[in-house]
Amino acid sequence: MRLAAALRLAFLSLAPSLLPLDTANAQNAVALTGQVTSTEEGAMEGVLVNARKGTITITVVSDAQGRYSFPASKLAPGQYALSIRAIGYDLDNSKTVEVGPRTTTHNLTLKKTEDLAAQMSNGEWLHSVPGTDQQKGLLLSCVGCHTLERFMRSSHDSKTLMEITLPRMQGYVNQSIPQNPQLRRGARLMEERGDQRVQVFRNVAEFLGTINLSGGKSTWAFDLKRLPRPKGRATQVIYTEYDLPRDTISPHDVVLDKDGIAWYSSFGEQFFGRLDPKTGAVKEYAMPLHKPDFPRGSLGLRADRAGNWWLGNMYQAAIVKFDPKTERFTAWPMPPEYNIDASQVNMVRPESSHVDGKVWSQNNGFAAVHRLDLSTGKIETYEPFKTSKVPHNIYDVIPDSQNNVYFTDFRNFHIGRIDAKTGEVKLYAALTPRSAPRRGYMDEQDRLWFGMYRADRVGLFNTRTETFKEWLMPTKWASPYDVVLDRNEELWTGSMITDQVTRLNTKTDEMVEYLLPRTTNIRRVYVDNTTNPVTFWVGSNHGASIIKLEPLD
């Protein structure tokens, strides 16, 4: 553990004894409790119960006896709006509750929902639709911007999908969401080119036209399958969800600073934001535009040792630094020869820049790795696949302790390495073919952990022994995006598809799957190691909120 973190932990564990006794007792007291039942199941385990006041929602999960309980430390007296998440059910009784100074008891009755489709996660659609895994895998390319439900409810036939819908989707940049679409540069031109481009979509459209409501169907021609509700350890958790001020904010990466402030990159807007979890207050900083006619928003967010924030400003084609002391941005646009229309700087990795004064970055537009020299401001570029006949995509770049860089090849299943001193490039094949390694985390022993999006796995590459290890996720279509290792060597990941956060004990291989309170699209994951137990944080990329997950064990 880092020294600062250790000191903070020591302080936190001292703090309660300094408080007056009644406050200390109040922390164990229960504010609101009750039992969750339904006619169909009796007492229900694994029902998420949400209590909302203002922009903050606290969620707990019912246990094996159907009991839920909110600690008084989380719910101050006052009025709360209640809602639930339990696939197949709606809350039947009173949806507001007055929490008093003593324990309030409020039992909840659930009834069967009349609109199951509206509650289905993307994962549940993938489990339900008929088709081969390869065909269903085509749907993974839709979930980045909106839910599958949006498509499943459409009545377009294959021809309309092929000629109109899919080319239109292709015209949006990947940070688009229905409430904030942004066009790819040259998208209109592509639409006009017509016929030959449309053929590209033929296979996909033929499959898609068999599973939605095309041909005048009023309902789907297959059963809607539900994933099991959380049980056992997965119910031992408290969530806090902080709503952000606009539904167009897609918090892609969320990272805490040493004072516990949550900073986030805005995927589709030219703002950098911070949330104070103590009050829920949000402050935003307008980021300068570098290419006004190009899509806005940033993706990767990382801090350097001095506490500066670094962002990949995507289609603005710049590496951006934010100094929280002066609240000023500094930007390094791509050099002219790489500042083409396709240029897209997603990741910036300053974590080992103190070693040699260099910051690694990546370009999604043409499978390149960039390296910024902080003393000269010059940007060097590596294109390891320039002459390759097979398509590649460099998704993440991850520096080791010596500031050598490793990268993930999302189009294939390789981990690459560029030597910081010699520039030599090496490639290592992961164990599962076509597994699409996505984002990665380097631990203090230079072990690289990564999400394997198309293989439902998480991977480990030990950079010192050059060996791999992989773990299969318990739920099919988990499609993990990113991973983070906590101080107990437990690995955390989130699903872009199932709304589940998975905690893997890397010593025992045991896994716990926590379900998030609302449907979302999980990207970057983060763990705060200064709390006991550790606290998990994630942005709701499609839900305009930031979620804190506190396991109780």
Ligand code: HEC
């Ligand atoms: C890059 C972002 C993006 C991706 C990827 C994407 N969409 Fe969309 N989609 C949008 C946006 C934005 C809207 C709302 C604006 C609109 O309708 O054009 C939308 C709306 C829709 C609609 C409702 C509007 C209509 O025409 O009926 C359907 C259906 C749809 N998408 C299907 C799909 C399918 C199928 C896929 C995957 C093959 C997909 N989308 C992938 C961005 C995307």
